[in-house]
Amino acid sequence: MESIKRVNIVRIKGDEAKEEEDVVIKEYPFTIFINDEEVITLLCSPGSLKELMVGFLYSEGFLTSLQDIDRISIDEDKGLGYIYLKNINQFSEKLRGKRTITSGCGKGTLFYNVLDSFKSKKIEKPLAVEVERIKELIREFNKKSELFLNTGGVHSCALCSKDDIILFEEDIGRHNALDKIFGKALLEGVETKDKIILTSGRISSEILIKSAKRQVPVIVSRSAPTSLSVDLAEELGITLIGFARGQKMNIYTNFPSLIF
The missing domain is CATH 3.40.140.10 (Cytidine Deaminase, domain 2)
Known part of the structure; x- marks a missing residue:
């Protein structure tokens, strides 16, 4: 799916106005389902949707490894992503409905508990x-x-x-x-x-x-x-x-x- 949309604009340069074609980035609503249950709708660019879904769920603790995934399907036309997990993390189950408005672009919605973030392991080997x-x-x-x-x-x-x-x-x-x-x-x-x-x-x-x-x-x-x-x-x-x-x-x- 193309990530840009062509639009007609009037471009102003000094005292001159000129009608021409321009491109804008597409804003695409992408709804994620886990085991057929709706979890969240992300506003994103319509590219690498499989990677976005896996990365988001990985970041939010819904899955911990590739082995957790049974299968994935994407319906680009409808903006729907389906992922089927073998086992849903119990911690993530408890967070459903507890959405936090963050400072992300467009007031992004995240699931993780901020207190849990402090449990992240310290980097053991710094990168020189x-x-x-x-x-x-x-x-x-x-x-x-x-x-x-x-x-x-x-x-x-x-x-x-x-x-x-x-x-x-x-x-x-x-x-x-x-x-x-x-x-x-x-x-x-x-x-x-x-x-x-x-x-x-x-x-x-x-x-x-x-x-x-x-x-x-x-x-x-x-x-x-x-x-x-x-x-x-x-x-x-x-x-x-x-x-x-x-x-x-x-x-x-x-x-x-x-x-x-």
Whole structure:
């Protein structure tokens, strides 16, 4: 399914008005069912829907491994995703209906209990990475964002080794883009414990927690972190970097893991 829609606009430049065609990003309601029971509707970009569904449910604790999944089906025309699980996590069952409005794009709805996030295991082995290499990865990351370059309406996210970008996704929501990354990593058997997350969006506590649950040791953003994400990163041993643009970046936590 195409992620953009063509629209007619009037473009103003100075005193000149010109009618022309432009493109906007599609906003797509995607409803997820677990074992035929409706769980949530995500507003997203209509791409990598299987990865988004798996990543979201993985992040929220509805499944803990690929082995929990019996089968998956997607109806793109109707915006419906069906996943059948062998065993539904009892903790997740208790959270049904207890939805938390967050600072996510469009007031995103998340299920996890914030107190549970503090049980995330501390990073045991920090990732030693050169600052110059992070700058190079950010430059590569910026070039890959075709939907953003065409529409200006999406966030980007990538999972990287110290050498290369391994997985890349875009979505109207920064949470969705990250869930797509983690869903794809789970489906393709890509380890996350020795990787770097790159994101275009603000690093809020939700983004930090999603990454911490996957034991990602380094998170880098073109944008800003929040105070709670800095506190959590410090507690969990995560290297947190914001405002990574060009030759500049701010390192907020766990400086010793970086090579200057």
